[in-house]
Amino acid sequence: MASFHVRSISLPTNSHPLTLAVEEQLCQIKESSSSSISQNLSGLQKLYECVEDFLSTQDGKCLDTVLDGSIMLLDVCSIIKDVSSQTRKSVQELQSSIRRRSNEVSEYMTSRKKITNVIRKCLADLKNNKKNDTEISLLAEVEATTLAVFESILSFISGPKQNKSLISKLTLTKRIAHSEETSEVLKVDIAVKALTKGIEVHSVQKTLGALEMTLQDLEDGLETVFRCLIKHRVSLLNIN
Numbered sequence: 089m090a091s092f093h094v095r096s097i098s099l100p101t102n103s104h105p106l107t108l109a110v111e112e113q114l115c116q117i118k119e120s121s122s123s124s125i126s127q128n129l130s131g132l133q134k135l136y137e138c139v140e141d142f143l144s145t146q147d148g149k150c151l152d153t154v155l156d157g158s159i160m161l162l163d164v165c166s167i168i169k170d171v172s173s174q175t176r177k178s179v180q181e182l183q184s185s186i187r188r189r190s191n192e193v194s195e196y197m198t199s200r201k202k203i204t205n206v207i208r209k210c211l212a213d214l215k216n217n218k219k220n221d222t223e224i225s226l227l228a229e230v231e232a233t234t235l236a237v238f239e240s241i242l243s244f245i246s247g248p249k250q251n252k253s254l255i256s257k258l259t260l261t262k263r264i265a266h267s268e269e270t271s272e273v274l275k276v277d278i279a280v281k282a283l284t285k286g287i288e289v290h291s292v293q294k295t296l297g298a299l300e301m302t303l304q305d306l307e308d309g310l311e312t313v314f315r316c317l318i319k320h321r322v323s324l325l326n327i328n
Contacts (some may be wrong), residue, residue: 106145109138110226114233128237136316139230143323151324158321159232164238167210167312169196171203171245176303183296186289193280207246247273272299
């Protein structure tokens with residue numbers, strides 16, 4: 089899992105308990121940066137539950153940028169859901185072709201290339217749109233932390249080989265190449281190459297099955313976070 093490079097904010101010692109609850113969840117996500125993707129998505133869910141309570145204490149001042157950010161988060165989450173679903177579908181189709189002994193590797197690789205291009209564009213857009221404020225609000229910190237998690241998921245799906253230089257530019261550490269989940273993507277790449285030589289069919293099926301399960305768990309977690317983001321935007325719009 090990627091290391092998160094999001095800015096910290098200093099809160100006064102007499103901060104409201106709801107503010108402190110949000111800050112605590114932010115710290116937990118950043119401190120668990122090497123945790124699994126599913127754990128970090130679960131962390132986001134808890135974070136936005138705290139944010140909902142926090143918003144009940146806020147007025148409508150200075151929320152324009154936060155509203156814009158809420159749309160962007162929904163867009164990025166939707167893209168991740170799509171590429172995860174497409175990747176899982178490609179894995180399933182390759183598994184089916186192996187069972188039929190047709191081994192449609194080229195179709196799988198073509199699909200992977202298209203998905204990687206979509207991810208590369210999304211990551212580049214996120215990099216170009218990053219804010220450089222020296223002081224940011226609590227809600228802006230929530231947005232930055234959410235994006236850090238999203239970037240790491242996109243990098244996981246694309247695979248470190250296809251996106252190595254871009255990952256470096258986004259300050260994701262070498263740990264992404266050694267995490268348990270990323271190794272599943274690498275194992276599939278290696279296994280698919282083995283298929284072209286007509287060997288290791290059983291091993292390939294096992295590796296593809298493991299990746300399919302990981303992607304299914306990822307989609308379930310993303311769907312939960314997506315619903316949290318929708319609720320978050322509605323709450324922002326309802327603040328007078």
